[in-house]
Amino acid sequence: MTLPVTIHQNYSLIHQNTLGLPSIARYYAEVNTVEELQEALTFAKEKGLVILPLGGGSNVVLGDVLDALVIHINLKGxxxxxxxxxxxxxxxxxxxxxxxxxxxxxxxxxxxxxxxxxxxxxxxxxxxxxxxxxxxxxxxxxxxxxxxxxxxxxxxxxxxxxxxxxxxxxxxxxxxxxxxxxxxxxxxxxAVLSPRLGYGQLTDSLSEKHGDSVLTALQISQAVCDIRQQKLPDPKTIGNAGSFFKNPEVDQQTMERLKKEYPDIVAYPVGEKWKLAAGWLIDRAGLRGVQQGSVGTYQKQALVLVNHGGATGSDVIAFSQYVLEKVKNQFGVELEREPRVYR
Structure with a gap:
């Protein structure tokens, strides 16, 4: 078949994922139109290939070799x-x-x-x-x-x-x-700005910079950017996938148990349950800034796993499992990974 989209073989994805993992796709295509996407899917079906869509690569952990057609979705507009x-x-x-x-x-x-x-x-x-x-x-x-x-x-x-x-x-x-x-x-x-400022850190930041003046959306956006940049590393500087674990939810009984043992635990109610701050749990477990081989938690935010250079997808998964087990053993709470794992 004649394709309007180029299909690459044995394509390196090291620059296509923000963790900087050295993954190889057996087949790879970048699609810029819906028609190209449909043609790529037809190619995969004829070859019997698994489809792995990839966008910014910021929420994935990629295996060493992906026996699939990886499709970079580059549709713009x-x-x-x-x-x-x-x-x-x-x-x-x-x-x-x-x-x-x-x-x-x-x-x-x-x-x-x-x-x-x-x-x-x-x-x-x-x-x-x-x-x-x-x-x-x-x-x-x-x-x-x-x-x-x-x-x-x-x-x-x-x-x-x-x-x-x-x-x-x-x-x-x-x-x-x-x-x-x-x-x-x-x-x-x-059509009319109605600021959502329920989070203390954001409210405090805006108040410090702008006092009681009427806020613009751009000022709110910049404040959010400033907060995120203080806590999260730039993937261009050090490989990471942002927040690596979801904030777990626990029932009232579990919350009461944890509150007795850890009075300063960070949590807030969600209906009949409580949502715990995963970063606080990891930090309190003594894991902030810890490194094993090429993978570790970020010094400024334990919720983020970073690639210090040379890590593979297997390394990231192994270290994240270590974090899961440490938190489970100490608090009796199970964390869940946020990024999608492709192997």
């Missing part, structure tokens, strides 16, 4: 679909950088995503993870997404209900896992 006095509906293609999309939305006077500034990755991955920060989650502004059915090659649409959003979760991590590739996402943003 941003547009304002509708605007009225209350809402601004915008659509972003899956390959757009998330942070740049947030800045673009602010520039379009479309508000709500400023608290999600500087989250790494691309737009297409955002609904899968239901990314969130400082009291805002994707689901709060999500309208719908278009996705390619990997099996049929057809484009299907999913609304907010269809996506079954949860904490760092969606139907694409459950029932629909590995069955679709997202190609575009549509959001209904606010």
């Amino acid at each position: 941003l547009s304002v679909v509708h605007r009225d006095e209350r809402q601004v509906t915008v659509t972003a293609m899956a390959g757009e950088n998330w942070h740049e999309f947030v800045l673009w939305s602010i520039d379009q006077e479309a508000y709500g995503l400023e608290n999600l500034s500087l989250i790494p990755g691309c737009v297409g991955a955002a609904p899968i993870q239901n990314i969130g920060a400082y009291g805002v989650e994707i689901k709060d502004y999500f309208v719908s997404l278009d996705a390619i059915n990997i099996s049929t090659g057809d484009v299907e649409q999913f609304d907010n209900f269809d996506c079954c959003f949860g904490y760092r979760d969606s139907v694409f991590k459950g029932e629909k896992k590995d069955r679709y590739i997202i190609i575009s996402v549509t959001f209904a943003l606010d």
